[in-house]
Amino acid sequence: MAQGRGAxxxxxxxxxxxxxxxxxxxxxxxxxxxxxxxxxxxSVTFGAGGSTREGTLATVLRxxxxxxxxxxxxxxxxxxxxxxxxxxxxxxAHGIRHIVAxxxxxxxxxxxxxxxxxxxxxxxxxxxxxxxWFHIEVAAYPEYHPQARKAQQDLAAFKAKxxxxxxxxxxxxFYNPDAYFHFVDQAQAMGIQVPIVPGIMPINNFTQLARxxxxxxxxxxxxxxxxxxxYGDDVASIKAFxxxxxxxxxxxxxxxxxxxxxxxxxxxxxxxxxxxxxxGL
Ligand code: FAD
Numbered sequence: 578m579a580q581g582r583g584a585x586x587x588x589x590x591x592x593x594x595x596x597x598x599x600x601x602x603x604x605x606x607x608x609x610x611x612x613x614x615x616x617x618x619x620s621v622t623f624g625a626g627g628s629t630r631e632g633t634l635a636t637v638l639r640x641x642x643x644x645x646x647x648x649x650x651x652x653x654x655x656x657x658x659x660x661x662x663x664x665x666x667x668x669x670a671h672g673i674r675h676i677v678a679x680x681x682x683x684x685x686x687x688x689x690x691x692x693x694x695x696x697x698x699x700x701x702x703x704x705x706x707x708x709x710w711f712h713i714e715v716a717a718y719p720e721y722h723p724q725a726r727k728a729q730q731d732l733a734a735f736k737a738k739x740x741x742x743x744x745x746x747x748x749x750x751f752y753n754p755d756a757y758f759h760f761v762d763q764a765q766a767m768g769i770q771v772p773i774v775p776g777i778m779p780i781n782n783f784t785q786l787a788r789x790x791x792x793x794x795x796x797x798x799x800x801x802x803x804x805x806x807x808y809g810d811d812v813a814s815i816k817a818f819x820x821x822x823x824x825x826x827x828x829x830x831x832x833x834x835x836x837x838x839x840x841x842x843x844x845x846x847x848x849x850x851x852x853x854x855x856x857g858l
Contacts, residue, residue, distance in 0.1 A: 581857065581858070582831060582856075582857065582858065583615075583858045586831070586835075586836055586837040586838075587617045587745075587772065587774060587836060587837035588614070588615070588616045588617055588837050588838055588839075588840075588858070589616050589617055589618050589619065589620055589648075589747075589774070589837070589838075589839045589840070590611050590614075590616050590619050590620075590839070590840050590842050590849060591619070591620045591621070591622065591776075591839060591840065591841050591842060592604060592607070592608075592619060592620070592621050592622070592636060592842060592844050593621070593622045593629075593843075593844060594621055594622070594624075594629045594632030594633050594635070594636045595632070595636070595844065596632070600844070601636075601639075603844070604636070604639075604844055605639065605643070606846070607842070607844055607845065607846040608639070608640055608643050608645065609643065610846035610850060611842065611846050611849055611850065612643065612644070612645050614849070614850065614853050614858070616645070617646065617837070618645070618646040618647065618648050618675060619640050619645055619646070619647050619648070620647070620648040620649070620650060620677050620714075620747075620839075621633050621636045621637050621640070621647060621648070621649050621650060622650045623649060623650040623651050623652050623679070623681070624652075625652050625654050625655055625681040625682055625683065625684050626654065626655035626656060626681075626684065626691075627655075627656060627660060627664070628684075630664060633649050633650065634649060634667065634668070634671070637649045637671075637673065638671065646675065647673070647675075648673070648675035648676060648677055648712075648714070649668055649673060649676060649677070650676070650677040650678075650679060651664060651665070651668075651676055651677070651678055651679065651699070651703075652679040652680060652681025652699075653678075653679070653680055653681065653691060653692075653693040653696065653698070653699040653702075654680050654681035654682065654683050654690060654691050654693075655681070655683060655684075655689055655690065655691045656691045656692065656693070657691065657692050658692050658693075658702065661693070661699065661702065662702075662706060665702075665703055665706055665707060666706070666707075668711075669707055669710055669711075673711075674710060674711055674712060675711065675712045675714075676703065676711045676712070676713055676714070677713075677714040677715070677716075677747065678696055678699045678700050678703060678713050678714070678715055678738075678743070679696050679699070679715070679716055680693070680694075680695055680696040680699070695734065695737070696715055696716065696738055697734065697737040697738045697740075697741045698741075700713055700715060700738050700741040700742050700743050701741040701742065703742070704741065704742040712744050712745070713742060713743045713744050713745075714743065714744065714745050714746060714747055715735075715738040715739070715743040715745075715746050715747075716746065716747060716748070716749065717735050717746040717747070717748045717749070717760065717764075717773050718731060718735075718748065718749045718760075718794070719748050719749070719751050719753075719756040719757040719759070719760040719775075720749070720751050720753070720756050720794060720795060720796055721794065722734075722749075722794065723792075723793065723794030732760075732763055732764065732767065735764065735769070736764070736767055736768075736769055739769050739771055743771060744771060745771050745772045745773075745774065746771060746772070746773045746774065747774050747776050747839045748760075748773060748774065748775050748776045748839075749776055749793060749794070749795055750776045750777060750778035750795050750841060751775075751776075751795055751796065752795075752796070752797060752798055752801060752822065752823075752826060753796065753798060754826055754829045754830055754833065756796075757775050757830065757835070758833055760773070761773050772836035772837070773836070774835065774836055774837040774838065774839050775830050775835050775837075775838060775839070776839045776840075776841060777823060777826070777827060777838050777839065777840045777841065777852075778795070778823075778840075778841045779819065779820075779823055779840065779841075779842075779843075779845075779848035779849065779852060780805070780815065780816070780818070780819025780820075780822065780823060781812075781815070781816055781819065781843075781845070781848055782812075782815070783805040783806065783808070783815055786805075787802070801822060804818060805818065805819075816848075820848075820851060820852065820855065823852060824852060824855040824856060827852065827856055828856065831856070840852070
């Protein structure tokens, strides 16, 4: 990604670990297709309490075998220090040097919150255990985390993760670029200097998007929601409108100086490939 408007920026694509052999085979194809777009890395999510521990690592290793850089996520909710230390050392033993450190969310039915309350404690723990071995990414929330009582407290929590040793941040997805630029301005005013890469969610299915957005506190602006609802089962129109909106969003972010883009691919190659063509990346 060295030339044109992508120069000097970081691009990454996120996957979740596939649950079936069929899903794993499909993901291999997706990695190949998206690999042609020249991302800096692919990241792979981690289920709370270690539920995808093996799948996350196996997926990262397959990405590496295909010739690309892979960064596993690690979440600390419902986990012990000893268990987390094991995973961190396992990543290190495999020569993995890039990690996305998160708190995670407690799955319903799981009562124990674990030994760490916040992602900042996990970042500090990774540094304590492995020094500078890992490039650590953390999450950031331009529209604020749904559990944050005050915007200022959420910003302070973000700063705590950076102060604990995070090298960069990836945001929750959003459709209002002003929220992102405002967040970056505030972070910089607090002395935060790490790159804050916007997370991008392509739009393919309105029901699924609405469910996700309600859960994670990402706002779908009213004009978009009404338009998408109005399409009903007309999937082609939802995709075409979604592509226009997300292309314009990415254009504005890149023009406004965003240091890259991180796409939540949902393990699909098509939407990201089309978006890349439209963006001329
Ligand atoms: P934190 O930074 O710990 O923040 C959580 C909440 O606690 C916030 O409301 C914050 O304001 C508050 N807080 C933090 N520190 C303090 C403090 N000292 N005092 C008071 N309040 C505090 N989830 C997964 O399970 N697996 C994944 O792989 C995964 N990948 C993700 C990738 C990205 C890029 C993003 C944006 C999210 C991802 N998530 C993942 C979801 C994430 O785990 C949830 O959003 C979770 O609710 C918060 O995680 P966090 O790391 O931001 O937590």
